[in-house]
Amino acid sequence: MKFFSVYVTAATAAEAERIAARVVEEGLAACANVLPKIRSIYRWEGRLHRDPEAAMILKTTASRLRALMARIKTLHSYQVPCIVAWPIAAGHRPYLDWVAAECKRMPNTRWTIRKG
Template identity: 40%
Template sequence: MDEVCEVVITAPDPDWLVEFARRLVEDRLCAAGHNFQTIRSIYRWQGEIYDRSEGRVALHTRLALVPQIIERTTREHPYEVPCVVALPIADGNPEYLSWVRSETVSSPRR
């Protein structure tokens, strides 16, 4: 699968998230991570409403690598149920999309 997508992950510690994204780039699971140091998240968890600052990263990767990113995030993330969502990229700069493909592993590791 050569489709490219954007994977969004949030975390309570923006610095942890930057380092996590760096490890994903080093391991070629994504080509780039665009970090937003602070966002405001409002959510319901276990019957209570929370209003907290979090970090957010947008990763550019191959759709085929999303399961590995989800597994890794679930294993290493401080939250019990981390936010990891993949969004389709309908179109974009052909050279950039080609670069994303060239900087990521071509098939998931088994």
């Protein structure tokens, strides 16, 4: 089974916690770490910005990844949210087994994206 960490930024810690709780409740992610205070420096619409934000790191399975990313987009306040995923190359097997079990435990077919 393949696993992914998904990094997401949000405007506030409250927004990050709201999104994180929703996707965990829906079984799209096993867990989320909310980093309540980060500073992002980026260019948007021709201007350099330095803004306080919050971040999330979510853990999920390959079979839930597309649905998780789609769901985050529907919950997010940003026009172009940062949602990036990277594969987990290795990990503590009991933890990864738990991630797999949590992502299977509460299947939310409404947010399952099927191929084809």
